[in-house]
Amino acid sequence: MAKGIIKLKNAPAILCAASVVGKHESDGPLGALFDFHDKDDRFGQSTWEKAEAEMQHMALNLAMSKNKISITDIDAIFAGDLMNQCISSTYGLIAHDAPFMGLYSACSTAAEALILSGMTVNAGYFKRTASVTSSHNCSAERQFRTPVEYGGQRTPTSQWTVTGSAAFIIADDEGRHPRITEVMLGMTVDYGITDANNMGAAMAPAAADTMIRYFESSGLGPSAFDLIVTGDLGFEGHSIVLDLMSTKGYDLSGNYNDCGLLIYNRSSQDMHAGGSGCGCSAVVLASYLLKLIRDGELRDVLFIGTGALMSPLSVQQGGSIPGIAHLVRIKGDA
């Protein structure tokens, strides 16, 4: 058990999910699968931070509406985002009158929220929980790097913070749904990366660490799964994971992908190394991956949220960028 796999015997259901995105995400290959998008990324708000909060508000409302659930049916919300003091979650969900647990695990927060939702529903503490996360390109860029309006040059390894929010309703429900059967908590891994424009390299070792712990503990190899998917490593991090895993004797070349690669079209959209952010893995799972699982095209998936635990201040003070990767095993109920 210790530092290993946590089996969720009751296999909590992912009852429903919803995704809300911005223009670039809507223009990407998964565009038709998102529940709502806004062409100017403002969502009717006067600031980027308020726009991000509004996305969380909409995502949770949309997810609940899909199963005709009201907020009184939700026993707990697990939520987080990238903003200082997680204000997108606070303000976005303040109208949703439910017990609230704030989380911070950088871009892996969606996976952390699903882990805690899965564990608490599986144990019978809650009948239904909501897991809500978000990121917004304009609020994130001005907080972590420079305001988008400044027009700074981007490096080839830089990723594009996804404008998006997703909400998942995890429930003790007997119907046919995708189910969370196992979870594994991430451990902080620090390879000494200090370049805030190369998040993929900072997070890749954490993803490999979690995969290796999972494969060693379970006795299963990569081929046991229809898909192994990381959260937002992008081209740089995806390629590093393939190399790191290869040196450990694991061949991931057949069934490993990354949400940061899936969300944009590399040839027609200028997103450099791919998507990133708290919303990236969340909206790809909520739209594309859960659809494939429901349709029976994927039966067994390792969803591995990846996060870079940095702040602008820690980088200015010479700190490295540690990574973390939380694992959620999702099976189809076909």
Next chain:
Amino acid sequence: MAKGIIKLKNAPAILCAASVVGKHESDGPLGALFDFHDKDDRFGQSTWEKAEAEMQHMALNLAMSKNKISITDIDAIFAGDLMNQCISSTYGLIAHDAPFMGLYSACSTAAEALILSGMTVNAGYFKRTASVTSSHNCSAERQFRTPVEYGGQRTPTSQWTVTGSAAFIIADDEGRHPRITEVMLGMTVDYGITDANNMGAAMAPAAADTMIRYFESSGLGPSAFDLIVTGDLGFEGHSIVLDLMSTKGYDLSGNYNDCGLLIYNRSSQDMHAGGSGCGCSAVVLASYLLKLIRDGELRDVLFIGTGALMSPLSVQQGGSIPGIAHLVRIKGDA
């Protein structure tokens, strides 16, 4: 169950705890009870942020050493702090090689960590967890208000962010220990307070909301407990809670206190409305309150962590300061 009390049937033990504080906390009435203090608040580090991280590192090491536990005995760490992107927890605990769940619930993070530790140990997912939180006066003041070196005038309602960190080891253990018997998650409450120098007023309605939900669900009144203690409301917030609860018919005058009042000496220390911060409730519980529970002087305590979910940016954009309050019921095992 919904939005109510979660009973922890196995009553996880608070196996041990440790506290690390700065000079002012050491000079206060609880000074002799803290495990370690540093006279210049720097803890041997070159920046205030690194000093805060070092406090978390020391607090967890001290807590583990009290029961001769090594990090390989810890199945999960639940940790958080007030810094942007929770860097005190990331960097402070990076040397502790254990599964890591990052939390953010402002100054109520210690209670949130104890809730999640209690729930996961009670369910048998983990044998032992660590709950670690911190705040540092100098890192918090320069992030949320102005750098201490600037020497700004403080308002009468302003509180003093506690320099302190505490770690708690929660365990499935049969010995005689204080035990977590019930928890209740907080709900975000917004009374429209916009003054970042009056946190007590912003958090008090959330504390009252949680108390009322608890008393109504449990059928117990305030007199059932030896002590009801909030996290960091200070004089202003403490007095507001007494008033709010009185209007609802609950008399708290006999057994209600606040960690922000306990930690400093109001007559000899110039701390205005009292202590606050992620470390405030954590170090008071880890030192003073757990001692009274172990000694049999307190047998049944409602520990209610209080948090103000604001950021400087949200205040600048005209946002109000919502509050939240998480409840942990701790009983002596005498």
